[in-house]
Amino acid sequence: MSRRSLCNLEWHLLRPTELRAGLCLLLVVACVTIFAARQASASNSGDAPAWMHALVNAPLPEHDEKTDAVLLYSEDNITVQSVDRIHKQVRVAYKILRPGGRDLGNLVIPYRSDSKVLSLRAWSIPAQGKDFEVRDKDAADVAIPAVPGSELITDVRAKFVRIPAADPGNVIGWEYELENRPLVLQDAWYFQNAYPAREEHYSLQLPAGWEYKASWLNHAEAAAQPSGSNQWQWVVNSVPAIKSEEEMPPQSGIEGQMIVSFLAPGGGRTFASWRDMGVWYNDLTRGRRDASSDINQRTTALTSSSKLVLAKMRSIADFIQRDIRYVGIELGIGGFQPHPATDVFAHRYGDCKDKVTLMSSMLKSVGVDSYYVLINTERGSVAPEMPAHVGGFDHAILAIKLPDGLSDGALVAVTQHPKLGRLLFFDPTDELTPFGSLRGALQANYGLLVTEDGGELLELPQLADATTGIRRSAKLKLTAAGTLSGDFVEVRVGDSAARERYLLKSVTKDADRIKPVENVLSNSLPTYHITHASLLNLDRIELPFQFDYSVVADNYAQSTGGLLIVRMRVVGNESSGLLETKEARKYPVVFYGPRRDSDTVEIAMPPGYEVEDLPEPVSVDYGFASYHSKTEVAGNALQYSRTLEIREPSVPLSKVNDLKTLYRVIAADERNTAVLRPAGKQ
């Protein structure tokens, strides 16, 4: 499901691997600019440093023939100088093995505007000939362009430089120094990426009296080796690559990493626990939700028409979802700290945490308490076994304390908290998921609940599969010539409805609103003609979204030897080629969320025909998912029904073969046919 990212809290620590994709556009911009500036002279060539030359003949880490490059060596040297200053020196060297590895020559060093790149040098050592060198002055400094309706301003920047001769057989490397003014005294060493690594180092120098706490994830812990006064070093060797797979868990949930907190004497600006992190965030947001008279006035206007608390909450949610435009302006601490509710209200725009702030403020004015919940938009990025760290989250939503006695069937994203009672999770940035529900990516996801007592990592509820899905029904008629015609009703709920609404939102003319129906039909019918199409509840997100359409499909049934061969699954595809790959799957399969899709099709047989053969029913259940279909005869009609249930948000590696089998079973069922013959003919 490719919905846009709704928010980017800018909480990720800057990781070159993660930012690489996001900075692709910047590369284009930078390439263009550097090309424009070509008349300028390039740096003088210089020899690569000794530490790189020492790697030229180093044995390569284990890799296969599809490996584009290997990481020969890296070191991250961190020197904490004070609570306000951290110095970082980075050295990296790769050997390029294949043409695809040339991309590594497009070096991107991301940083924030509150950091400074003190120096940057990069080299290549060609297999033949002299070394090349590029320096700071050859680099372009680039920013992320505004994204319409999303990020407007952010202080994430990058240095970009092209390393010469980044060709197969050559060794390239770079070295840079960065000075950070940390908002949080924490660092993360991400030592596993798309390339196999031979040897990686991390060293830490702390001021006297400071301590550290290191946590390892997705990799065996390497022992810290003291390397000086209050100085330590860690080394990992032979780290395998993470190869990209479709529908895999997020990178941060599977990569080897060490998260280090720097503990200053007397504490502060770091977290020994999720509780500490919650305290920090609670302090950061203190006073931000204070309502102005304008806010109270507007809240009253929105809610005065009903005495019911639920109706008041819905009115406020609707206001925040519809009237507060998403605009991300995230500079410095603004990446973490929301703007005051008064500002958000006055401008009628803000980012995710701003929307949460204003909504919390308005709820408070009708007597409802609510709390910030920090979360990652990719389930699996944060897990309970992880230490508290700011890099885990990229989004903020709201936990609303439901008043005692309040009950409504539409409030499904609810969990029982031992102290706070029933909490309803709601994402006001998501304009397409109604109040009471939660989109799939946030379900069964871990978020940090922030209260006056601090923070608490808790698992958000997983909704029943029936809350999301497509229910398609059709009443159709078949002629002896094979033409199929009739009416379809397609009801979409939950994320399936949100997805359709999202697609239709970007449609720029009425005539194109039929395209989603055409896309569905063209995947299933070789020829068709839509005689009528309409949609219901496009803007009323609290109601199911519905397509009604009527279709005539010539030559649908194949007429052969007096028989009519009719495919029973008429439209819609549930099978997938996801696991039809040569290479064995390495990671679990992650679904967007649970769902239940169903089809009910009735096909009236042509007069004078009867059934000769029907497909066998299909019934498989693997626990995480099930599929059932059957074809029956009822009077003069064929009745086909099927249901696919995805019950779990992901399938573990041990069960992906079951999923592969399930997809094959579905694929076969989708092609199954019934055979009709003239009545009385044997």
Add this chain to the structure above:
Amino acid sequence: MSFVSHARNFGRHPGACLKSGAAFAFACAMAILGFAAFRSTRTVEAEEWQPISQEELKMTSVPEAPGAPAVILYRQVDRDDSARTGNEQDYVRIKILTEEGRKYADVEIPYFRDQANIVSLRARTVRPDGSVAMFEGKAYDKTIVKARNVKYLAKTFTLPDVQVGSIIEYRYTEDMAENYVYNSHWILSDELFTRHAKFSLRPNKDFALRWSWPIGLPQGAPPPKQEPSTQIVRMEAANIPAFQTEDFMPPTNELKFRVEFEYSEQNAETDPAKFWKQRGKTLNSQVESFLGKKKDLEQAASQMVAASDSPEVKAQKIYARTQQLRNTSFEVEKTDQEQKRNQAKAIKTAADLLRAGGGDGRDITWGYLGLVRAAGIEAYPVWVSSRDQYFFNPKAMNANELTSNVVLLKLNGKDVYCDPGTAFAPFGFLPWGETAAVGLKLDKDGGSFVTTGLPESAQSVVERKADLKMSDDGTLSGKVTMTFSGLEALRRRIEERNEDEADRKQYMEDQLREYVPIGIEPELTNKPDWNSSSPTLTAEYNLKVQGWATAAGHRALVPVGLFGATEKQLFTHSERVHPIYFQFPCQRKDDVTIELPLNWKVTTIPAEKTQDSHAVVYDLKVTNENGVLHMTRLLRNDLLVIEQKQYPSLRGFFQIVRTGDEQAIVVQPGMASAATH
């Protein structure tokens, strides 16, 4: 994601250029002329805000743009090049019609720091009730790119309190650097419908100004006119449709309404015939200068051919040798340092090219021209306008649109066009953009316009031959040979030219996957000839297709369209806005043999299906000989461009193709088997 996002960057050079990526630098270099200007009077500022009518406030939709998220109610661009420091004033008023349309309240105005500055920015939101929320926030000066000698910035801001029904408007002035004038253009077509637009340009007086509107103007819009008293060129247009992108559409340049301005020296030629004659002479002398003296190349040519060779053989032999020269245009782009280190001497003549053993594609093509002439063959240099970017119109007198060089050979009374500077192009083949393209054939008198040839569809074929066996469970397995010819082979060789064997293997396996409508397991078994200019490129595979036959009660169905996947999603939408544009005529030819299990009996085979729509043809034939099925399929497309009104016929044709491909052969499996999983 568009780099300039929704900044209303109407006709200003930076954003427009950046959209086209690497073309930007070249385009800027061509367009940005550092002309001096000496006199000035600034354009008189328009009134702060235009009045807003009740009709505009109450508007909920626009009949000419039903369903639009927003529309431009008014837009004004006033450019003044007459001053020592020129400027452009931009004014935009947008009506927000849907929630999605609110994104137009985020504005980013890009500009180059050393060439311009954005000043006098004003913006406001007018609510549906007419009350106003002025923009009083911060307009951020975002440094998008800062590199050596270049600083590319953006003025970025967002408007307050923007709701459905609001009108947003903003205005700003782009002040140019001193003595900075460039060829501007008015891009009339925008992603939003425009109700009313006004443009003006006060030209620089030291240069002659010429303007054109290559694809015409919006319906009812009078052409730009120059006021005799002020020399200002003005134009107004109304109801300009929103620009939409579609698959198989002609180049954007040929679809967007625009007015282009070009400065040139005073007394520039205004008669196209004379203009091109003059330009042709200049271009011809440049080519002749590159070729140098004929005798310099005669020795080289004589070593490539035998005196007894026919002109055609000579031309082909020289072509083959020329293509062996190192062609830097098709190598991985080198950094400046690498280029400096590798470049021994600049190539200024054909003799330099031969001495250096290579050069860029342009040098190689002109080098070939010199060699064939030295071998006694009549040959001409031709500059063509590649039709992947433009549909060239000589009347526009835009020499920048002549983008590619080719050689015209006169062989046995026939015209043969060659482009040896395009790697892997077989003799007599041009890359598709250069086919059926208008070009200027050069000679000492200036030359004349010609149109290059278009290969017939039979010359660019994807041929798939499969020899397969079906197992009892409905799985197909066997060998497939896929042969790409002509432009189909050329395209693939160019795409993969800098990849290694493992990547090319994956590429070829993916090609086959694309053609088969269900998941398959192909294994490439040969080593295709990637590095030659042979007219064909052949790939051989072992193929396994699981579950190709499906159950139909006690029968099984074997679909006939094994390679029909790519046609399944063609032209599925009923609406069409633009003409339909194909790159080149081509064919798909399939020959599939399937040997059924011994105890299977064929009960029915589909009748032959032929749809001959003249320019597009589909033919499917199935036979059965003792349990061996033989299917032949031809899909021929001789189309290049067809009008939008013919879209329903084309769509109907491909529906027939899909229907044909979905037909199935009905078989009766043996007692012990059924074609199911």
